[in-house]
Amino acid sequence: MSAGYNFGFLDEHAKKEVRRAILKAISIPGYQVPYSSREMPMGRGFGTGGLQLTLSLIGANDTLKVIDQGSDDSVNAVNLRQFIEMTCPGIDTTTHLSEATLIQSRHRIPETPLKPEQVLVLQVPYPDPLVVVEPSEDKRKIMHGEADYARLLVKLYEDIVKFDEITISHRYPTRINDHYVIDPSPIPRWDVPKLDNSPALVLFGAGREKKIYAVPPHTKGEPLAFEDVPFRVESFNDAQGKRRACARCGATDSFLDEFMNEDGSKRYQCSDSDYCDETLQASKMTEAATYA
């Protein structure tokens, strides 16, 4: 495979262009920088935006972690990881967040807080939050430029009128550095506060829509809300108001996925598999220590 392909699959000019777009995105937090998204050997919509960011950033000393829906073992994550291993000889891959320098993810930001030396790359299907209220991209660009987001807030108003709460479950519009509002990719509301003042750089790549944007480290990220109806994350309380715990590791501070057992009952488990494993490991260690 190595023969005939440049390190990182993309040619050096393509990488240079993507890096230039990344620099611009970091300089203007939340601004969607257009770039010429390359053809990748997979369908657009399978993470080609995130992949191009990763391939442009990765070097031989990097350790990569790829997550899809919180898991390292889902088909999409495995395929992307294998592709990057194949085209970037010499890099290391890991499933442990603490060892990774570069993390490519879809739908989740890891539960464990990121470190300043880490870079998180998110795959984005729809980069523009205004697309739900304004079909014309020309007009959307003007609206972004003038920070004209009233119509997004009207959407929230209508939600509260109809359902007594804001019903956006993922892609929650978030204002970056007091100006641009971004679509933070399909991460759940649970992960949105992690963007605020994050120690690590967060990059967003939309391959099909040909946009790159960024939330630089230690930048304000504020989910849109009303003064008297504040933003809130998902609640994992049961009917009695008790916080549900992960059925596997027992964590009560993580984002839980709901599974249906064969008898129809529900089971809740951490969505972030690495976090789940680590919590399990830690509890085993404590157990062992208690018995010893």
Added chain:
Amino acid sequence: MRKILEVSNLSKIYGKGCPRCIESTGPEADTNMCPHCGSVVAIHDVSFDLHEGEILGLMGESGSGKSTVVKNLYFDQTPTSGEARFFEEDTTHEMFNLNAAQQRRLRNQRFGMVYQNPHLGLNFGISSGGNIAERLLMNDVSHYGEIRERAKELLSRTEVLLSRMDESPAAFSGGMQQRVQIAKALATNPPLLYLDEVTTGLDLSVQARILDLILEIQQERNTAMIVVTHDLGVIRLLTGRALVMKYGRVIESGLTDQILEDPQHAYTQRLVASAL
């Protein structure tokens, strides 16, 4: 009385225009389309002043350019030439020299517009309350309870049933839609309101109530208004001063009573005589 708007030499030409456009169009030429280049001179050399709390009428037949004047002043269109000055307590805005964001601020905060067709002024995809919320949110009101209260207050002022405020305007009758539009226009308590054929197409009793509402609002809030209509009854009832337009030119202007009782221009005479 304080002057709030001063329009001078406003012109709007659709098409590329040529040096002979102006001389070859107008009431004398009996057309507004230039025979040399085919451009349409929608309005030419329109000037007027407007004072606080005053209602100015723009009358004339279809295609005379009266709506174009208002659309230019509301920044729906950009004029070909001319100036307009909007006076606030402490500042004067050269309206056509402002940048897009400044124009948007004036439009959202200081002006209100009521269109003949409610589809232009309202978003039918959201509730009536949401339409008013939109205007408040544009002006950085970010307290849900406060927005809700203001919307209720405005809708009850314009006599829309509060029990229906969370319905889409699509579910309303024409008169109700017009009331929602007026409530939306008033949301920021603007000093200047543009009314473009607001009662056209409504039945007579509804027309009368909407006109009453407009007059009451003018009395209560001292709002200046520019009323565009071809209905002489509306002009007589609402306005103190009026401009008569034909083929893009102002052919007569003055006190409404004077124009209607003693029209000078032949066209105005015919217009007044033809009214039943």
